[in-house]
Amino acid sequence: MKAGVVGIGLIGGSIVKDLRHVGSISKIYGTDLNPEHCKEALELGLVDEITSLTEMIKKTDLIIISIPVDAARNVVVEVLDQINDHQVVTDVGSTKSGICKAVSVHKNRGRFVAGHPIAGTENSGPTAAIENLFLNKTGIICNREETDDDALEMIEGLYQALGMNIKYMEADEHDKHIAYVSHLSHISSFALALTVLRIEESEENIFDMAGSGFSSTVRLAKSSPDMWKPIFQHNSEYLERALDGYIDQLHDFKTFIKHNKTEDIHQLMAKANDIRRILDGKVKD
Amino acid sequence: MKAGVVGIGLIGGSIVKDLRHVGSISKIYGTDLNPEHCKEALELGLVDEITSLTEMIKKTDLIIISIPVDAARNVVVEVLDQINDHQVVTDVGSTKSGICKAVSVHKNRGRFVAGHPIAGTENSGPTAAIENLFLNKTGIICNREETDDDALEMIEGLYQALGMNIKYMEADEHDKHIAYVSHLSHISSFALALTVLRIEESEENIFDMAGSGFSSTVRLAKSSPDMWKPIFQHNSEYLERALDGYIDQLHDFKTFIKHNKTEDIHQLMAKANDIRRILDGKVKD
Numbered sequence: 001m002k003a004g005v006v007g008i009g010l011i012g013g014s015i016v017k018d019l020r021h022v023g024s025i026s027k028i029y030g031t032d033l034n035p036e037h038c039k040e041a042l043e044l045g046l047v048d049e050i051t052s053l054t055e056m057i058k059k060t061d062l063i064i065i066s067i068p069v070d071a072a073r074n075v076v077v078e079v080l081d082q083i084n085d086h087q088v089v090t091d092v093g094s095t096k097s098g099i100c101k102a103v104s105v106h107k108n109r110g111r112f113v114a115g116h117p118i119a120g121t122e123n124s125g126p127t128a129a130i131e132n133l134f135l136n137k138t139g140i141i142c143n144r145e146e147t148d149d150d151a152l153e154m155i156e157g158l159y160q161a162l163g164m165n166i167k168y169m170e171a172d173e174h175d176k177h178i179a180y181v182s183h184l185s186h187i188s189s190f191a192l193a194l195t196v197l198r199i200e201e202s203e204e205n206i207f208d209m210a211g212s213g214f215s216s217t218v219r220l221a222k223s224s225p226d227m228w229k230p231i232f233q234h235n236s237e238y239l240e241r242a243l244d245g246y247i248d249q250l251h252d253f254k255t256f257i258k259h260n261k262t263e264d265i266h267q268l269m270a271k272a273n274d275i276r277r278i279l280d281g282k283v284k285d
Numbered sequence: 286m287k288a289g290v291v292g293i294g295l296i297g298g299s300i301v302k303d304l305r306h307v308g309s310i311s312k313i314y315g316t317d318l319n320p321e322h323c324k325e326a327l328e329l330g331l332v333d334e335i336t337s338l339t340e341m342i343k344k345t346d347l348i349i350i351s352i353p354v355d356a357a358r359n360v361v362v363e364v365l366d367q368i369n370d371h372q373v374v375t376d377v378g379s380t381k382s383g384i385c386k387a388v389s390v391h392k393n394r395g396r397f398v399a400g401h402p403i404a405g406t407e408n409s410g411p412t413a414a415i416e417n418l419f420l421n422k423t424g425i426i427c428n429r430e431e432t433d434d435d436a437l438e439m440i441e442g443l444y445q446a447l448g449m450n451i452k453y454m455e456a457d458e459h460d461k462h463i464a465y466v467s468h469l470s471h472i473s474s475f476a477l478a479l480t481v482l483r484i485e486e487s488e489e490n491i492f493d494m495a496g497s498g499f500s501s502t503v504r505l506a507k508s509s510p511d512m513w514k515p516i517f518q519h520n521s522e523y524l525e526r527a528l529d530g531y532i533d534q535l536h537d538f539k540t541f542i543k544h545n546k547t548e549d550i551h552q553l554m555a556k557a558n559d560i561r562r563i564l565d566g567k568v569k570d
Binding site for chain 2: 118119120122137138140165167177178180181182184185186187188189190191192193194195196197198199200202203204205206207208209210211213214215216217218219220221222223225226228229230232233236239240241242243244245246247249250251252253254257258260262265266268269270271272273274275276278279281283284285
């Protein structure tokens, strides 16, 4: 089987890095708008050959679209226009309603698998690609009933080869939950970086005092604006709701601190501690 | 030299764990209000002997107070009341104005070193103590001019033995900067956990979708409420100012998202990205 990856960055690059070890993949083609990324992807051995999208569609069985979600929406249609009914195309975007709507009545809709392998780092580009990025992570497949059985099976096999646990969701449901759990974290981190950069005049103090947790909390603020801009745009409705809740919560803290309501603050923190149990996997139904 | 540690948790425990390898320390005494912690500290070999505070003061050359900042304020006075002019006492608290004020006119003020080794994890208790927690971190010493030269030298030696870079600050200045860089991060993380716990009905979704950065951003929300309650209380003024700035920043994001001002969002994120340079140590004066 021959695979192609459109966008050879952190996610696309990490996928094909692991696919190297999958026996059924004989060749990997890549394409990227950034010529430097193409060069690096070849040098790093992420792909065997750089090709145009048109050529890739002619030569491959599977195409993985791993580019910002606004561009992905167009490219998936372009690919679906040209593929035959044995080829499969999937995406990795962090919002799923838009892309699912864009292809919903396409004659080749069945060849598309709307995917979201939930993993990442704050880095980007081919040099950010790492092995085992997806190991033991969750891979979400949306609107599976709109996908042909054989296409679904191929992507399920791909996710399993990457070591992911597969979950199925409707696109809108996915977008809601991911806004609350992932997209909000990114905004909270970007806003934290901006606040500290503005309020703290001394860069040296930021560096010196970052030991105590700031580095971890602000890590996502290093993420790519090009990638995140369209995600926030596509998921604006749920994100607004999440931000409202977050700002309310911060106001509670501020009020309690202002009025020295220490027991209330203690209670809030004790409640927040419960996140440890959930992240340790001890979840209640 | 004999040392004593009051409060054998994450910080106190990690300090004495590393002090084991310092040749000049011949014996380590410990005391903790929690009998279970005393037992664990002995079992883990963090301390050689559990003793009362009064006995510890009689037997040791150096006393390290590593308990919540409200309790530390009282204990440091109690220790200063009883020590001779060769003994040294230091603390590790994350707020420094209160403790410095509490001892400012004490006859033994010179024997106290107001310290803040800036390191930690989200865990607590003796089992959370780890080696090299302070390696290459910053150790801040406040109001050094109020400390006797020999006492200052002893603690500088201790910080160096732990691998820390030493910085000097006035207590109030310390509290302001640490509110902006560290304390705000903790509130942002506690509030993020609370928001997600409230808005996301499904614990399973939180667990499944946490791969994409949520875990890192919310890590500090696992921190001990007993430790953080008095910190927020002591540093309420600067923390309120930091929270105001943070909430304003989040409002900017919300407004831009609501009105689809994607270029403004992109600009905010690009600006936030600058935090990478600073955390990589490439600071401007």
